[in-house]
Amino acid sequence: MKRFAAAFLFLIVAALPARSEIDITEITSPGGLTAWLVQEPSIPFVALELRFRGGASLDAPGKRGAINLMTALIEEGAGDLDARGFAEAREALAASFRFSVGDDSLSVSARMLSENREAAVDLLREALVNPRFDDDAIERVRRQVIANLRNRENDPDALASAAFDRLAYGDHPYGSYYGGTLESVTALTRPDILDAFSRAIARDRVYIAAVGDISAEELGTLIDDLLGDLPDEGAPLPEPVAFGATGGVTVVPFDTPQSVARFGHSGVKVGTPEFFPAFILNDIMGGRGFNSRLMAEVREKRGLTYGIRTYLIDSDYSESLIGTVSTVNARMAETIEVVRAEWERMARDGVSEEELESAKLYLTGAYPLRFDGNGPIARILVGMQMQGYPTSYVKTRNAQIEAVTLDEINRVAAELFRPEDLRFVIVGSPEGVESSE
Amino acid sequence: MRALTATFIALFGLLAMPAQASGEVTSFTLDNGMQVVVVEDHRAPAVVHKVWYRIGSADEPPGKSGIAHFLEHLMFKGTQSLDPGELSRVVEANGGSDNAFTSFDYTAYFQRVAADRLGLMMEMEADRMRNLVLSPEEVATERDVILEERATRIDNDPNALFREDLRAALYRNHPYGIPIIGWRHEMAGLSRDDALEFYRRFYAPNNAILIVAGDVSPDEVRALAERHYGGLEPSEGLSPRVRPQEPPSRAERRVVMEDPRVAQPWLVRSYLAPSRDAGAQEDAAALVFLARLLGGSGVTSVLGSALQFDQQIAVFTNASYNATSFDDSTFSFVVIPAEGVSLEEAEAALDAELARFLETGPDLERFENIKMQIRASEIYALDDVGDIADRFGRGLTTGLTVADVQAWPEVLQAVTPEAVMDAARKVLDKQSSVTGWLLSEGGEEVQ
Numbered sequence: 001m002k003r004f005a006a007a008f009l010f011l012i013v014a015a016l017p018a019r020s021e022i023d024i025t026e027i028t029s030p031g032g033l034t035a036w037l038v039q040e041p042s043i044p045f046v047a048l049e050l051r052f053r054g055g056a057s058l059d060a061p062g063k064r065g066a067i068n069l070m071t072a073l074i075e076e077g078a079g080d081l082d083a084r085g086f087a088e089a090r091e092a093l094a095a096s097f098r099f100s101v102g103d104d105s106l107s108v109s110a111r112m113l114s115e116n117r118e119a120a121v122d123l124l125r126e127a128l129v130n131p132r133f134d135d136d137a138i139e140r141v142r143r144q145v146i147a148n149l150r151n152r153e154n155d156p157d158a159l160a161s162a163a164f165d166r167l168a169y170g171d172h173p174y175g176s177y178y179g180g181t182l183e184s185v186t187a188l189t190r191p192d193i194l195d196a197f198s199r200a201i202a203r204d205r206v207y208i209a210a211v212g213d214i215s216a217e218e219l220g221t222l223i224d225d226l227l228g229d230l231p232d233e234g235a236p237l238p239e240p241v242a243f244g245a246t247g248g249v250t251v252v253p254f255d256t257p258q259s260v261a262r263f264g265h266s267g268v269k270v271g272t273p274e275f276f277p278a279f280i281l282n283d284i285m286g287g288r289g290f291n292s293r294l295m296a297e298v299r300e301k302r303g304l305t306y307g308i309r310t311y312l313i314d315s316d317y318s319e320s321l322i323g324t325v326s327t328v329n330a331r332m333a334e335t336i337e338v339v340r341a342e343w344e345r346m347a348r349d350g351v352s353e354e355e356l357e358s359a360k361l362y363l364t365g366a367y368p369l370r371f372d373g374n375g376p377i378a379r380i381l382v383g384m385q386m387q388g389y390p391t392s393y394v395k396t397r398n399a400q401i402e403a404v405t406l407d408e409i410n411r412v413a414a415e416l417f418r419p420e421d422l423r424f425v426i427v428g429s430p431e432g433v434e435s436s437e
Numbered sequence: 438m439r440a441l442t443a444t445f446i447a448l449f450g451l452l453a454m455p456a457q458a459s460g461e462v463t464s465f466t467l468d469n470g471m472q473v474v475v476v477e478d479h480r481a482p483a484v485v486h487k488v489w490y491r492i493g494s495a496d497e498p499p500g501k502s503g504i505a506h507f508l509e510h511l512m513f514k515g516t517q518s519l520d521p522g523e524l525s526r527v528v529e530a531n532g533g534s535d536n537a538f539t540s541f542d543y544t545a546y547f548q549r550v551a552a553d554r555l556g557l558m559m560e561m562e563a564d565r566m567r568n569l570v571l572s573p574e575e576v577a578t579e580r581d582v583i584l585e586e587r588a589t590r591i592d593n594d595p596n597a598l599f600r601e602d603l604r605a606a607l608y609r610n611h612p613y614g615i616p617i618i619g620w621r622h623e624m625a626g627l628s629r630d631d632a633l634e635f636y637r638r639f640y641a642p643n644n645a646i647l648i649v650a651g652d653v654s655p656d657e658v659r660a661l662a663e664r665h666y667g668g669l670e671p672s673e674g675l676s677p678r679v680r681p682q683e684p685p686s687r688a689e690r691r692v693v694m695e696d697p698r699v700a701q702p703w704l705v706r707s708y709l710a711p712s713r714d715a716g717a718q719e720d721a722a723a724l725v726f727l728a729r730l731l732g733g734s735g736v737t738s739v740l741g742s743a744l745q746f747d748q749q750i751a752v753f754t755n756a757s758y759n760a761t762s763f764d765d766s767t768f769s770f771v772v773i774p775a776e777g778v779s780l781e782e783a784e785a786a787l788d789a790e791l792a793r794f795l796e797t798g799p800d801l802e803r804f805e806n807i808k809m810q811i812r813a814s815e816i817y818a819l820d821d822v823g824d825i826a827d828r829f830g831r832g833l834t835t836g837l838t839v840a841d842v843q844a845w846p847e848v849l850q851a852v853t854p855e856a857v858m859d860a861a862r863k864v865l866d867k868q869s870s871v872t873g874w875l876l877s878e879g880g881e882e883v884q
Contacts, residue, residue: 303581365532
């Protein structure tokens with residue numbers, strides 16, 4: 001802190017965060033679907049993002065993994081095209097379609113060139129409205145899913161997530177891996193896949209954003225063409241679930257040189273007065289790349305790990321504050337102690353004025369930089385819709401961060417960080433660490 | 438639907454690049470030898486500032502594996518003007534993010550910030566190019582961090598350990614056979630002196646390339662670069678990068694590894710392959726097509742179609758080739774066999790498909806299709822100028838010129854099926870290959 005001090009202080013005063021300059025229009029199609037649009041005609045393609053709320057959490061009882069397998073099959077043949085015919089048609093259009101699923105939603109990410117957009121939409125429509133789910137495709141893709149499930153059985157990170165989620169959420173869909181188990185996926189039948197499709201993909205739960213070379217009118221027509229023939233309703237959405245793990249330590253024995261830990265307790269819901277303070281607190285504790293408290297204490301001062309991070313997770317049906325860290329077996333006990341001590345310090349002392357200001361500068365300055373490219377912007381826009389934000393959120397969000405006061409944030413710190421509630425799940429052979437029950 | 442396909446291909450004859458709204462490239466060199474490339478994108482008020490050094494793990498002295506990467510970590514530990522970690526803190530206080538990465542041929546440092554902070558980024562980056570200060574305590578702690586990094590990335594993952602042994606078998610003499618992060622026993626012995634010696638020798642403006650991508654004008658970048666980097670003294674005596682080369686191979690090699698943590702056995706076949714050279718990128722371009730034809734898609738490629746669809750003996754197949762490399766690169770196939778199929782059977786099927794391809798050549802319709810997709814990918818690429826900027830970073834640190842990087846899309850469009858087959862016959866020579874099997878403990882029957 002010598003020569004740069006002056007420049008640094010000057011910038012804090014002078015450099016107000018760049019405004020995000022994107023202009024979002026909400027449109028309603030003739031058929032009654034709403035979508036968010038950012039027109040960006042300078043590159044002749046459009047990024048289209050669809051999200052269907054519920055995702056893999058809509059699996060029918062006993063059919064864990066059905067929606068995941070179904071999602072992987074959407075592109076494997078539709079209408080009068082088999083899997084190869086569909087892939088050839090998509091390649092001939094130089095379009096890209098990506099279908100993915102998680103705990104809260106099923107996503108479709110498409111990129112289509114302006115010059116053949118109508119044909120690309122026709123092809124994507126076939127996949128969404130008339131998927132074939134041919135028996136040979138089901139068997140082929142099932143083998144790929146099973147290969148992935150086998151890998152997870154020996155992957156310390158996957159084992160840690162699985163054990164942690166089981167403790168936190170039990171029988172709720174969040175309590176198990178959305179890809180299912182070897183047993184459940186092996187037992188899935190074609191009727192199960194068809195049922196999974198009708199549960200997850202429907203007009204009553206779709207969120208739509210488009211960014212790129214397309215007008216509002218064209219987008220209205222496009223989404224009616226694409227989604228007009230989908231069923232109106234899918235399966236009922238899941239119920240909320242409380243984070244159920246209690247404080248303590250769970251060791252999952254695994255023979256590997258470095259232990260992998262996942263730790264956490266319950267969190268805070270988006271839309272509550274506590275959310276933005278908690279969001280900033282997480283950034284200071286472990287959300288930021290290099291300069292969080294945990295990175296300073298665990299990596300920079302002690303060299304205990306390559307990386308430690310925390311995440312304030314607001315899922316659709318539960319909230320948590322989770323962290324991850326890996327360290328060689330001999331040093332896991334020390335790492336846990338440091339994490340606990342930092343949790344206690346945060347609960348007891350909160351953050352300083354300086355930490356709060358620096359976090360605000362970072363978070364407000366970083367926000368506009370997220371909007372870099374048609375595809376990333378489209379993903380942000382559907383995410384905002386699913387959280388229930390208005391289009392104006394991109395312009396008001398930074399003000400909400402800046403409005404958080406030191407008193408407010410430290411009141412939330414004392415509630416949010418509860419060292420006695422921290423559950424650690426450790427996969428490995430950590431020395432001097434034992435399960436607490 | 439199928440009838441429509443032919444029409445679309447015809448349409449694509451008309452596919453034209455848009456007028457330059459983003460992606461405009463300007464380059465120049467400062468008086469001290471520092472090369473500068475500017476890639477413009479005025480859609481958002483952001484900029485990526487990246488300094489690439491023509492130095493990577495393949496330039497390390499013998500016995501000091503990992504020093505290039507270790508130094509990359511230590512570059513965040515301060516200068517005469519900056520405290521340890523201060524650079525990152527200043528970047529974050531300005532709403533930016535920063536990081537760095539090391540490869541065989543290059544080391545790069547970058548910040549992503551609002552466009553009006555570019556000067557400050559340059560000021561700090563120029564400072565650490567010449568004025569690094571390392572305390573023994575910082576070095577000792579950071580050595581623990583890179584050992585943990587190795588544990589996370591490599592030691593905890595049998596697949597990564599296997600890939601390490603494969604490279605070591607493929608490159609018997611060239612340093613590409615040594616892992617970028619280093620061998621654990623050598624990493625443990627890396628010292629402050631090792632790091633400083635490497636730093637003083639290789640970190641200099643005449644061994645660096647500045648690449649700025651985003652909402653900036655070339656004139657603005659030139660003025661800022663002259664101000665912040667222009668005053669740095671160039672280093673004398675930077676010698677050309679000459680690494681030990683591979684001798685001819687007379688025997689195909691095999692690597693078989695067993696690890697109880699392996700849940701899913703797989704096999705890999707790797708060959709040495711030429712990479713893009715200045716003024717001579719044609720062979721590499723042909724190999725890009727070869728990889729796409731053989732393994733670019735699990736559905737329509739030669740291997741995907743035969744092994745995953747028709748014969749159903751694999752759950753995954755892939756062909757990969759890295760065209761951009763200072764010395765000879767690698768062309769590889771991966772096959773993950775289906776349940777009940779042995780690695781021996783999977784390897785035989787791979788060899789049979791390769792032999793068939795060498796005899797019959799590519800399906801011409803698919804060849805043209807791939808060419809059209811590569812052309813279309815240039816339109817999508819304009820959406821991510823950071824990615825375009827990285828093409829220059831990788832190219833200029835691996836012996837190419839700005840003109841070579843700019844010509845590359847055209848070189849790709851000029852590839853013929855004959856060129857692909859010539860390249861295939863040269864590269865797919867089993868006598869200079871390594872075949873690897875990764876198994877669970879106890880071998881094949883465990884499946």
